[in-house]
Amino acid sequence: MTDGLGNLRLWGYDDRVAGSAEEGARVGRVVQVDRGECDVVTAAGMVRAGSDSVRAQAETAPVTGDWVQVTSRHEVLIGRVLPRLTALTRRDPAERDAEQVLAANFDIVGIVAGLDRPLPPGRFERMLVMARDSGAAIVILLTKADRAPDAAAASETVRAVAGDVDVVTLSARRGVGLDDLRSRLGPGRTLALVGASGSGKSTLVNALAGAEVAATAKVRSSDRRGRH
Ligand SMILES: Nc1nc2c(ncn2[C@@H]2O[C@H](COP(=O)(O)OP(=O)(O)OP(=O)(O)O)[C@@H](O)[C@H]2O)c(=O)[nH]1
Ligand SMILES: [Mg+2]
Structure with a gap:
């Protein structure tokens, strides 16, 4: 639990999730979706994230339970939705x-x-x-x-x-x-x-x-x- 991910592990973070994320990416789990925004729990706590504006229509829209990569330059955005296990x-x-x-x-x-x-x-x-x-x-x-x-x-x-x-x-x-x-x-x-x-x-x-x-x-x- 020294990697700062102890909290996320309680939310289900495991080797399968770790293995599907890009190196160095900030990973979180979507716990709620409403009006195009998501509450995402990350190792640093809960953040409110918008869907990436450059996301193509055909790309996966995040749903509750998704593991996602978040970026935060000006605002927190969801980048990639990691492959779904179920x-x-x-x-x-x-x-x-x-x-x-x-x-x-x-x-x-x-x-x-x-x-x-x-x-x-x-x-x-x-x-x-x-x-x-x-x-x-x-x-x-x-x-x-x-x-x-x-x-x-x-x-x-x-x-x-x-x-x-x-x-x-x-x-x-x-x-x-x-x-x-x-x-x-x-x-x-x-x-x-x-x-x-x-x-x-x-x-x-x-x-x-x-x-x-x-x-x-x-x-x-x-x-x-x-x-x-
Ligand atoms: N007697 C009794 N009533 C229950 C029990 N569980 C739920 N209820 C009642 O059933 C009603 C509906 O329960 P909810 O938990 O709101 O049902 P829900 O599935 O969440 O419904 P939605 O949110 O509309 O999808 C409430 O009035 C509860 O108090 C139980 O074990 N015994
Ligand atoms: Mg209910």
Whole structure:
């Protein structure tokens, strides 16, 4: 931890990232994207970075989770987006063949579904396909077990559809299943959550963090990072 990168390692910086960056480049990880600007965590702390103005249209636009090279002459800019190790993508509904990348470089993707309502037919399978395509490990997270009349039976139904994918039943309210999920994470590992609005993603993030880091309950149309 004497190389000044100790902090970045907690954000997932490792030899694979180091190996894909140019010699001497200042590397950081995009933790949030909004209105064409990004919050990027670097060894020196968090910086607000614009996308490089000379970036060609065809070049990769940064998404949450990307490792990037930043330059700072007059303002901090994102130069190169490093090759993605994993990515959640979906077809752009407007452009039939264009793929939209939602998030990158997570180790695990959690498909979140609330046990307080029936699984949306088709949607669950689509999320499973998206997760399989991402290249990351997958876990199905069944939330709100305290709201299900028979959580065990509901979990069994999901297991039948899920095949070899692990299923964890949780209740953020009662603290059930959190240790199981925590044991799959750890320093430097990144979890991406996908799931319908209201399925309990933000509540889960807050329960894991032990702090109110994500707003819950209200549906926010302007904020769909890493979601589906
Ligand atoms: N009873 C119970 N309610 C829960 C649990 N987890 C989440 N909820 C409730 O479910 C509602 C939606 O939860 P959110 O965490 O905001 O859902 P979200 O998936 O982040 O939704 P969007 O941000 O709209 O995509 C909130 O009212 C939560 O309090 C749980 O384990 N038990
Ligand atoms: Mg939310």
